[in-house]
Amino acid sequence: MHDEGTSTSDYQVDGGVGGDFSDDYDETTSVDDGTLPTDRYLDRELSWLHFNQRVLELAEDPTVPLLERVNFLAIFASNLDEFFMVRVAGLKRRIVTGLAVPTNTGRVPADVLASINSFALELQHRHARAFHDLVKPALDEASIHVETWADLDDADRARVDEIFTEQIFPVLMPLAVDPAHPFPYISGLSLNLSVRVRNPKTAKIEFARLKVPTVLPRFVQLADSSSGNLRFLTLEDLISNHLHELFPGMEILEHHEFRVTRNEDVEIEEDETENLIQALERELLRRRFGPPIRLEITDDMDPVTLGLLVRELGITEQEVYRLPAPLDLGGLFELAKIDRPSLKYPKHVPVTPVQLQPGEPNTAPDVFASIREGDILVHHPYESFATSVQAFLEQAAKDPNVLAIKQTLYRTSGDSPIVEALIDAAEAGKAVLALVEIKARFDEQNNIDWARKLEKAGVHVVYGLVGLKTHCKLALVVRQEPDGSLRSYSHVGTGNYNPKTSRIYEDLGLFTADEQVGRDLTRLFNELSGYAIEKKYKRLLVAPRYLRKGLLKLIATETKNARSGKPSGIRLKLNSIVDEAIIDALYQASMAGVPIDLVVRGICALVPGREGLSETIRVRSVLGRYLEHSRIFSFHNDGEPQVYIGSADMMHRNLDRRIEALIRLSDPAHIAQVDELFERHLHDEAASWHLHPDGTWQRHHLDGASGDLDDVQNGLMKSIADRRRSPKKR
Template sequence: MEYLENRELSWIKFNKRVLEEATDPDTPLLERLSFSAIYQSNLDEFFMVRVGALTDREKTDNTQKDGKTGMTPSQQLDAVFTAVRRLQPSVEEAYKKTTDELIPYGFEHVTFDTATKDELTFLELYFKREIKPFISGIVVNDDLPFPFLKNKEIYAVVQLSAKKTTIGIVPVNHEQSERIIHLGRGGKRFILEEEVVLHFAHLMFKNYTVLDRALIRVTRNAYIMASGRGAEFRERMEELVDKRKKLAAVRLEISDVFSRESLDYLCRKLKLKNVRVFTSRIPLDLSFLYTLQEYDSDPKLHYVPRSPRKPAVLSDTRSVFAQVKQKDILLSYPFESINLSFIRLLQECANDPKVTSIKITIYRLARNSKVVDALCTAAEQGKDVLVMIELRARFDEANNIEWSKQLQEAGVKVIYGPRDYKAHSKLLLITRKAQGGGYDYLTQVGTGNYNEKTSTLYTDLMLLTADREIAADAEDVFNGLLNGTFVESPRKLLVSPLALRPQVLAMMDEQIEIAKNGGKGYIGAKINSLNDMAIIEKLVEASQAGVKIELVIRGLCCLIAGVPGFTENITVRSIVGRFLEHSRIFIFGTDGPEQKIYIGSADFMSRNTIRRVEVAAPIEDEKLRKRIREMFRILMKDNVKARVMLSDGTYIRDRRTERQPLLSSQEYFYDEAYSKLELKQNRQEQLKKNRESGAAKKKPGRPKKSASSAKKPAVKRTRKKKEE
């Protein structure tokens, strides 16, 4: 269909938008380098997971076609490789342009051609003393075994003179590795370790003549599927995580033109077709660029410093639980601090003798997690603590396995969720003894992980509520996770895999009916990705019925907006900026009491809507509804970091008229958080002054009273007694 886009190609368009930030003149120079590194990191994961999955599919059933574009796995892979290759010149240009612009600030990535004579002498000595003792060269040909090349590790390869094809391989990484070798200016003048190893690689093969040399980097398949529930599942996951390191290669990156004979030999040994070889004339691993940020504190090279604010809505004098009992609270990250809100809530409840139980679903955690600390404290104090930790959270499997062990050791009851479904929900339920008997409940539903680090980098929302029906739904979710069943008929929450998509489609149908009857139907959504065909087809139906649809989709979007006859009433925009857009908002209906607003953990992806446990909560407090409506309007007005999808599926920067002021939604929300807290602090300061002023007026001693005035009160008291 002309309004559908292939999932993989749509994702590559998203990564192109990330790359645009690496060339945006309004982005500070060192931040531009970070976006180059993010682009590459994203692409690495894409090859490991998505290309890995397509490669497996190509081998098992190459006739299986993509439901949106009719492409076979082979055709999709060819299209992916072509799209990635087309972007490579822009990737290289972004890196080179930014590093050139950093030269006036003292930064210089030195090569052996630009190094001074003294630096060349130093580098040779450095190689012999600091690198060569820790590495070894491996000679390989058809008579000798080919070594295992680790995922994303850099190797120097050389073509050696011999009768048959013979190459030498030198692993660059070792225990004493210092990737950035400082040559001066506090490290800002540098060369990379792999470049030094490559230059002196001939010293590792003294019995051979080196004919050609290059750096290589292998990307391996990381697509693994696992199912299970019990204690043995953790052991199974540990085995799979270890096995993943040794899966088949899916890509070979090489630093320069290399001997065709030797390259063909490498591909044969790695079982790769030449189409999977990608040449790069910039460093093969750009992760070192994050370190460069630390080498210069010049404000011109960095974003304006921002730090999460204390939530103005929370009081310091009462517990978070008590405040939520009084009214629903909405928190917005990274603009507000997770440590001074959610972590504070957990710590208070862990030490509250009236709290009887804490139940939580965990997907990803920070390295030194205060969440785990609080849960362990609660369990050690005798509370009933249940943690559903998802061991299949991609690339966090090993971390979560270790967290599960630590939690169990502290007395926490740990479960791993449904056998064939990931639990991706962000759900917390706290039970507390109520004054006068019975229990009070606090339920938290969020869009992001309980991760202190990413909460400063990702935009997310969190609802805290004392609503008893929502608490009952949350209890049902946890019971289902315990028993391996799914919630079918929730009272208020949306809960996949059985009770989220049907409800979303039904609410879209309501808007279609309104539009068909001459009213103003409206659907708004902020999500990370869209590929669920049932939802896509319903959106098309709604557009054809005249429903106004506004979608803010950061990543892949398989629906093309603005296609006449199909999606002309749909607007799709993507915001890519300083912070990763991660919150999910669903809006059905125009402003008013009938409008339905939800926040939750699910994207409109079939994996979220029917193959995971996800939770979304209604926003019912009018103040919070108003706040989210305003948030969504600001997102739709962003003309700094927003890109708008055209009817051919391409994206352009939102066009701004001369009269329109610049509006970056992320900066707007941060300014708002700062101003709200400042306003609250000013009010508190004024109240303090008023109290001090009132106290000062009362402080002086009573003035001496005249005899006549002293008698009057006594008369009044006497009169009063008589009246009584």
């Protein structure tokens, strides 16, 4: 849904829910030696659509709590909007401008776009059916009714008339289209009504556009009936049945809903001589006026109105999506927030990691003392972000012995205690460096605002390196110990420093006081804020210079071991895998006999289980109440495991155009913890989806067995809660 963003869905793709939609059209990075088949990659766009189909299957699943199904319907819609705004827009732009579009499938770009439009339309119709035929009837049974105007009796309509007059009418702005009023600008993703009216005196037919206000609730709650039902009417339905008040004296001939999706992909030419913030703010203004790339209309729209919209918007027939009302089911996020705990996942309260619990009752925890005892691996949202990462930075801000704090910020929430801790530290006189990535897609303005707030407080704010996004998740605290020595306390994570998303994104983070890690992070921060070119990382793999090479070397070791008859194995947990060099290396490892398991949330361009190519590769996907977001890289290494966690997916942009960092785990207990995580995801009885060689994903069912499959996330929740009740150990 975008990379770990703070958008309304909170389940976005890395994207995401499948992947950040960066314009990832690099030349392929294949390491093919001529022995691999040419049709060895799956189409990445269609793979993403298959991911969103898995989200839709959760909405269709009657075993999922009802309001969570409503939420998944909204997530599907929000994900697809962003996919069109960025990915499809990028494809269309390149086709229109004649730019090359390298595809690892070898297909003609125009054919790719046609396939996307066809499959996306099919999924949107399935999405509409899921709402009308499955979820809406279930809501009715739960006494939550989404009414239509025809459902209302006279008393209801009288009350709705009052609501319209007092709360809605003053906000509406009908815009006529005639020689004196040119066709208005239609903002992206806005819901609109097209209205055709006739003047009874002149018989002349006119057209008007009416925007459904976004400042008002999408679902207007009606007065409770005596039965206690919750009853709602969509805002557009309410407005549509009061058009006579907006066009008095005119005959209303036709009115229909429509919605435009625009190209909102920001392209910024980074010039070392130009202020990056000013250049980005200029591009953000342009984003609002990107060209249309999708027109959604209700399936009853008349040909005359459609012809006008197609002509004025410059839309092709292929880009018109006829759908049943209501459009924009992303608005269902409002209904998903209804306070009915029995219709939602059972409440889960994150626990404090065992190592960070106070040693004695009624005493304040000392995060630094806990980290000095040994590395701490935390697992969110099962373990609390507030009592681990947030507590780490808040204690650093208050501790008089802390001299410096350095941190990367890719996305953070609007009321971030993390940012406030950095401000408090700067105001207390500490040296504070914040690397704010202001190019984080759809969070650009938010990050610009935070950067300026930090600068005003005295924080040293930098924006990374020209041409690269800083995506790594790093925090470094330098503290003077009682003996006068300086010690570095480090945190490297797989997710953002965002308290809001930490409650729904599954992520890992490592705290360590290891001197080597401290030196690695110090050197990396110097490279990000200064002009250093570092080549001395020991426990980190850092992109863009070393990460791909390091992973290819690790894969090659497993390949060599398998060919030598030694034990081997590769396990990867990712959001997406597209990079050809990594995929080809995994194919070659499979042909050598290496057992390979991939747990991929979103896009997967690798073909598993193909004879002679990838017979030893399995691909699984787990979706549920939490967004699987951690990236883990585990290699058997002949019995001496090499395990890394970090921020990078196996995509061109992550490996070539971003600052990414993976950290190697050194504690055997942490490696065992990661092994357990893989076992849960890969178990035959785990609730998951399996990728087949033909590129289709199938929800896993137990053959010939009864009973429910194991919910991986529920199992982890229980396991980690049980661990909390155990004595504090090292």
